[in-house]
Amino acid sequence: MTMINAYAGAAESLSPEAQALIAxxxxxxxxxxxxFYEEPLHLVRGEGVWLYDxxxxxxxxxxxNVASVGHCHLRVVDAMARQAAVLNxxxxxxxxxxxxxxERLAALFPAPLSQVMFTCTGSxxxxxxxxxxxxxxxxxxxxxTELAYHGVTQAVAELSPSLGAYVALGPNVRTVPAPRGxxxxxxxxxxxxxxxxxxxxxxxxxxxxxxxxxxxxxxDGVYDGPAGFLAAAAAAAxxxxxxxxxxxxxxxxxxxGEAFWGFQRHGVVPDLVTMGKPMGNxxxxxxxxxxxxxxxxxxxxxxxxxxxxxxxVSCAVGMAVLDVIEDEGLMANAAAVGxxxxxxxxxxxxxxxxxxxxxxxxxxxxxxxxxxxxxxxxAAAQVVNGLRRRRVLVSATGPHANILKVRPPLxxxxxxxxxxxxxxxxxxxxxx
Amino acid sequence: MTMINAYAGAAESLSPEAQALIAxxxxxxxxxxxxFYEEPLHLVRGEGVWLYDxxxxxxxxxxxNVASVGHCHLRVVDAMARQAAVLNxxxxxxxxxxxxxxERLAALFPAPLSQVMFTCTGSxxxxxxxxxxxxxxxxxxxxxTELAYHGVTQAVAELSPSLGAYVALGPNVRTVPAPRGxxxxxxxxxxxxxxxxxxxxxxxxxxxxxxxxxxxxxxDGVYDGPAGFLAAAAAAAxxxxxxxxxxxxxxxxxxxGEAFWGFQRHGVVPDLVTMGKPMGNxxxxxxxxxxxxxxxxxxxxxxxxxxxxxxxVSCAVGMAVLDVIEDEGLMANAAAVGxxxxxxxxxxxxxxxxxxxxxxxxxxxxxxxxxxxxxxxxAAAQVVNGLRRRRVLVSATGPHANILKVRPPLxxxxxxxxxxxxxxxxxxxxxx
Numbered sequence: 010m011t012m013i014n015a016y017a018g019a020a021e022s023l024s025p026e027a028q029a030l031i032a033x034x035x036x037x038x039x040x041x042x043x044x045f046y047e048e049p050l051h052l053v054r055g056e057g058v059w060l061y062d063x064x065x066x067x068x069x070x071x072x073x074n075v076a077s078v079g080h081c082h083l084r085v086v087d088a089m090a091r092q093a094a095v096l097n098x099x100x101x102x103x104x105x106x107x108x109x110x111x112e113r114l115a116a117l118f119p120a121p122l123s124q125v126m127f128t129c130t131g132s133x134x135x136x137x138x139x140x141x142x143x144x145x146x147x148x149x150x151x152x153x154t155e156l157a158y159h160g161v162t163q164a165v166a167e168l169s170p171s172l173g174a175y176v177a178l179g180p181n182v183r184t185v186p187a188p189r190g191x192x193x194x195x196x197x198x199x200x201x202x203x204x205x206x207x208x209x210x211x212x213x214x215x216x217x218x219x220x221x222x223x224x225x226x227x228x229d230g231v232y233d234g235p236a237g238f239l240a241a242a243a244a245a246a247x248x249x250x251x252x253x254x255x256x257x258x259x260x261x262x263x264x265x266g267e268a269f270w271g272f273q274r275h276g277v278v279p280d281l282v283t284m285g286k287p288m289g290n291x292x293x294x295x296x297x298x299x300x301x302x303x304x305x306x307x308x309x310x311x312x313x314x315x316x317x318x319x320x321x322v323s324c325a326v327g328m329a330v331l332d333v334i335e336d337e338g339l340m341a342n343a344a345a346v347g348x349x350x351x352x353x354x355x356x357x358x359x360x361x362x363x364x365x366x367x368x369x370x371x372x373x374x375x376x377x378x379x380x381x382x383x384x385x386x387x388a389a390a391q392v393v394n395g396l397r398r399r400r401v402l403v404s405a406t407g408p409h410a411n412i413l414k415v416r417p418p419l420x421x422x423x424x425x426x427x428x429x430x431x432x433x434x435x436x437x438x439x440x441x
Numbered sequence: 442m443t444m445i446n447a448y449a450g451a452a453e454s455l456s457p458e459a460q461a462l463i464a465x466x467x468x469x470x471x472x473x474x475x476x477f478y479e480e481p482l483h484l485v486r487g488e489g490v491w492l493y494d495x496x497x498x499x500x501x502x503x504x505x506n507v508a509s510v511g512h513c514h515l516r517v518v519d520a521m522a523r524q525a526a527v528l529n530x531x532x533x534x535x536x537x538x539x540x541x542x543x544e545r546l547a548a549l550f551p552a553p554l555s556q557v558m559f560t561c562t563g564s565x566x567x568x569x570x571x572x573x574x575x576x577x578x579x580x581x582x583x584x585x586t587e588l589a590y591h592g593v594t595q596a597v598a599e600l601s602p603s604l605g606a607y608v609a610l611g612p613n614v615r616t617v618p619a620p621r622g623x624x625x626x627x628x629x630x631x632x633x634x635x636x637x638x639x640x641x642x643x644x645x646x647x648x649x650x651x652x653x654x655x656x657x658x659x660x661d662g663v664y665d666g667p668a669g670f671l672a673a674a675a676a677a678a679x680x681x682x683x684x685x686x687x688x689x690x691x692x693x694x695x696x697x698g699e700a701f702w703g704f705q706r707h708g709v710v711p712d713l714v715t716m717g718k719p720m721g722n723x724x725x726x727x728x729x730x731x732x733x734x735x736x737x738x739x740x741x742x743x744x745x746x747x748x749x750x751x752x753x754v755s756c757a758v759g760m761a762v763l764d765v766i767e768d769e770g771l772m773a774n775a776a777a778v779g780x781x782x783x784x785x786x787x788x789x790x791x792x793x794x795x796x797x798x799x800x801x802x803x804x805x806x807x808x809x810x811x812x813x814x815x816x817x818x819x820a821a822a823q824v825v826n827g828l829r830r831r832r833v834l835v836s837a838t839g840p841h842a843n844i845l846k847v848r849p850p851l852x853x854x855x856x857x858x859x860x861x862x863x864x865x866x867x868x869x870x871x872x873x
Contacts, residue, residue: 012744015533030535037543038751039556039733040740044533051535055528073530075748081526090522094513096487097723098505101447101476103462103483111469124471129561129725130749136594161747162568164595175742286748291529293561293725293749301471308472310607312444315593316507316718317562317725319470 012173013410014393015043026063027051045404047394055080058418058425060402071417071429072402074373077262077287078333079420085290088329089322097322100127101314110324113331115298117269119278124304127296127319131258131285132160134295137313138283139164139219141299142252144307145280148216149181152206152246156187156408158228159221159256168221171228181215183207187229188238191368195234200241207249220246220253224271225260230407231368231375231414236267239275252280252303258295259373262287263334263419266344266371274370290330294323339419343371350374350415350426357430361437363388372421375406376413376433384409388440395436401429444605445842446825447475458495459483477836479826487512490850490857492834503849503861504834506805509694509719510765511852517722520761521754529754532559533746542756545763547730549701551710556736559728559751563690563717564592566727569745570715571596571651573731574684576739577712580648581613584638584678588619588840590660591653591688600653603660613647615639619661620670623800627666632673639681652678652685656703657692662839663800663807663846668699671707684712684735690727691805694719695766695851698776698803706802722762726755771851775803782806782847782858789862793869795820804853807838808845808865816841820872827868833861 019031031049034042050068054061057079060068070080078085092106100107111125128134143149151168153159158171166172167179178184185202188195207217220242226232243253260271261284268274270282280303285295296318307313317323334340351367354376358364365379378385378392389411396403406414413433417425449472451463463481466474482500486493489511492500502512510517524538532539543557560566575581583600585591590603598604599611610616617634620627639649652674658664675685692703693716700706702714712735717727728750739745749755766772783799786808790796797811810817810824821843828835838846845865849857 015744027535030537030540033544034535034540037540037547037555037557038532039558039731039736041558041736041743041745042532042740043744043746044535049535052528052530053537055530060528060530060534075531076529081529083526086522086525089525090518093518093521093723094515096484096492097508097513098484098487098492099507100470100474102492103459103466103476103481105462105485108462108466108469112465115469123469125469126471126473130565130747132747133562133565133594140595140598161745162565162594162596163572166572172743291525291749291752291754293752293755299471304471304473308474311473311604312447312475313473313593314475315562315564317723320723320725322723323725 012043013406014045014390014404016047016049017043020048022048046397048397050397058421066400068400068402069425069428070402071415072404073418074259074264074416075286075291077264077419078290078330078339079418082290082333084333085326085329088325089292092322092325097320099316100319104321106321106324107319110328113328118282118298121300122278122282122298124301125296125298126313127294127323128315129293129295129317131283131295132162132165133315134283134285134297135159135165135221135256136162138254138281138297141281141304141307142219142254144310145252145303146216146218146250148218148250150207150210150215150217150251151181152183152185152203152220154187154222154226154229155184156229157184157223181210183210187226188232191234193235196238196241199238200245203242204245204249207246207251217249217251219251221256223256223259224275225265225370225373227259227414228406230377230412231373233368233370236274237276239272240277243277243279254281254283255279256283258283258285263340264343264371264373264416266340266347269340288330289323289326292323292326294327337420343419346421346423346426347371347374349423350429353426353430357434361434363437363440372417372419374415376415378411378413384411386411389413391440392436395439396432399432399436401432444475445838446477446822446836448479448481449475452480454480478829480829482829490853498832500832500834501857501860502834503847504836505850506691506696506848507718507723509696509851510722510762510771511850514722514765516765517758517761520757521724524754524757529752531748532751536753538753538756539751542760545760550714550730553732554710554714554730556733557728557730558745559726560747561725561727561749563715563727564594564597565747566715566717566729567591567597567653567688568594570686570713570729573713573736573739574651574686576742577684577735578648578650578682580650580682582639582642582647582649582683583613584615584617584635584652586619586654586658586661587616588661589655613642615642619658620664623666625667628670628673631670632677635674636677636681639678639683649681649683651683653688655688655691656707657697657802657805659691659846660838662809662844663805665800665802668706669708671704672709675709675711687711687714689714690717695772696775696803696805696848698772698779701772720762721755721758724755724758726759769852775851778853778855778858779803779806781855782861785858785862789866793866795869795872804849804851806847808847810843810845816843818843821845823872824868827871828864831864831867833864
């Protein structure tokens with residue numbers, strides 16, 4: 010699989026300025042970087058759900074889950090600037106902010122999840138989680154889904170099959186099919202696959218260490234239901250001697266509407282939870298929360314120091330993000346507007362036969378496109394680029410890149426949803 | 442080796458407030474975190490070379506190389522706040538800041554080092570560098586120094602022996618003694634050890650991939666000279682089929698005074714250079730610069746996306762840090778004040794027999810303490826804690842924790858150096 014919605018080189022339709030910038034970019038950033046869209050988007054400003062290009066045109070952002078409380082939210086910017094002007098140091102000195110923020114975060118989790126560690130990125134959080142799992146279990150065998158994405162450090166890239174064939178999976182990694190179907194049998198099928206994968210790992214000499222899943226299965230294609238299906242797989246992992254790690258980098262911080270964390274929709278309490286992306290609304294802050302007995306073997310034998318992790322500025326930013334989510338009722342908004350948008354998509358699907366299924370929870374939706382029962386990959390690329398021309402931003406996901414990934418900032422309103430639905434209707438109508 | 446200058450639990454001499462904060466911290470952050478000093482320091486404010494505790498007492502910071510242009514530098518804070526209020530997004534959209542900053546950084550390196558990739562932490566930069574080295578060489582064998590520290594992701598922790606015995610070195614890792622001695626023979630000895638280590642790796646089935654060294658050998662004990670000694674080891678690595686990676690996370694950005702990057706003191710151009718810590722003066726920004734032909738095999742087969750890496754805010758911060766280093770002449774200051782401080786330490790060593798050797802370049806100094814020819818580890822701990830009581834901050838390093846690590850913000854002046862020397866004189870006089 011190559012990267013979805015990734016393009017290199019400058020489209021001739023772009024302004025000479027944008028073409029020149031792309032040429033400079035390719036020269037100085039080298040060959041590993043990619044741009045979204047056939048016609049890449051040159052951004053200069055963001056506010057709420059809107060992003061603005063160099064010509065001043067406004068784009069409705071229905072994609073960026075990082076700027077979760079809205080682009081450039083003033084309370085978050087203000088908290089960052091105030092703290093940065095007063096003190097920014099590290100966790101080997103005693104500071105109030107990291108303790109207060111960790112306590113605030115911990116209070117958002119069900120017992121016994123209660124100890125917090127800070128990193129700068131979700132990749133670092135998942136990488137650390139694997140080290141903790143290894144110390145806890147003595148094993149290294151990890152089970153992930155077929156098209157999982159957990160980050161870009163060497164250790165987590167080796168268990169992120171969505172990065173493509175060039176990044177070989179580790180010998181200690183097994184994949185299971187994504188929990189597709191949405192039927193009552195999904196829990197049992199998924200648990201059975203997890204059980205078999207751990208048995209296979211054990212037979213190959215890799216003792217079970219962790220079941221690691223994104224609880225909304227974003228890169229696999231967005232699989233949200235039926236709520237509760239994850240519990241059986243978590244139990245299977247524990248029976249095998251592994252811990253259950255919920256990767257909340259994508260679904261966390263209220264996005265799924267029904268609960269603050271994706272795992273809570275499944276009525277299961279993980280052994281360890283990782284978080285990132287929206288945690289600082291774009292500021293590099295990430296981390297994990299663990300059950301004390303899960304963290305103990307690592308923490309008692311091994312220290313951990315992350316130079317920037319848990320610094321006072323990152324903690325002030327993180328605290329402001331939680332304040333905004335709470336004060337602006339963004340989780341309830343994700344539930345309400347998400348339900349409205351999902352209903353609108355379902356209505357649209359009756360008029361637009363390309364829409365095969367609408368999945369997701371809250372403001373994390375997947376819109377699967379199919380033609381005569383087969384994945385409509387080319388159509389999805391046309392729709393993504395067609396929406397961009399209509400100044401609406403989404404991308405695609407899944408093994409066939411045929412599932413539109415819709416996850417706007419949580420300040421998305423019904424009016425924004427209507428704009429989105431109209432543009433999608435148009436873009437679908439334009440597909441060859 | 443246990444962590445140097447690391448303590449757990451609250452000292453009874455602390456205020457009840459500080460003791461209570463430590464108790465809360467240990468409960469919520471868990472067992473992997475450590476605090477500096479027998480009597481941990483509760484910080485609430487920073488400015489320039491000064492840090493202030495909760496009682497308002499000022500501490501002279503002679504340790505923190507992250508806040509390199511001074512704590513809470515207004516130009517850096519301002520650049521961050523301004524950009525954060527306008528746009529903060531990622532590298533899959535076209536933005537001006539990342540291109541301009543990458544070009545500015547690349548211009549600070551000798552040809553052919555010219556392509557830049559961004560991460561959030563030095564750990565991520567070194568982790569990525571290893572992936573690039575593997576793609577370039579086809580090998581995985583890495584050589585590091587005996588007490589190297591390169592970061593905390595799983596892959597780089599496995600080649601960071603300074604983390605202690607609990608973190609086992611990878612089977613693909615060999616260590617060589619630090620380049621001690623400071624004599625003309627150090628180049629040949631170090632190169633010979635590197636050559637032998639790669640031969641050993643090859644014999645064990647691990648094809649050579651990279652020689653990775655911190656060019657000031659900070660965690661090994663600070664080994665700066667004679668300038669030029671690294672070139673022979675780099676040549677040995679290349680002869681073995683490996684690339685030479687200079688880890689500039691500690692010495693980079695002008696700290697060594699004589700050159701902007703530590704490797705430049707050695708008259709060698711690495712294949713790849715990693716950077717971090719002072720790059721954003723505390724903001725989480727890091728990255729690497731590579732020769733295009735070294736990056737090509739990775740970039741052509743594998744994409745790289747780091748959600749926060751190279752975002753507009755991080756790039757604005759990084760640009761402001763470069764502006765300040767240039768406009769305030771901080772590299773020249775590091776050279777001048779570093780030389781003044783080193784001369785003062787050498788003078789002090791004639792009166793204080795515990796000082797066995799003073800090493801280092803610019804404002805990165807190591808002060809080795811010894812008693813009757815043996816490492817004075819306990820004395821170093823007494824001096825570190827004694828300086829803290831005198832409101833001067835340093836820590837210790839090296840295999841016996843007997844080398845004071847002195848690396849203040851680069852805005853350190855001769856007056857600050859005098860304060861430091863007086864306090865050190867006092868603290869040394871107090872040693873049992």
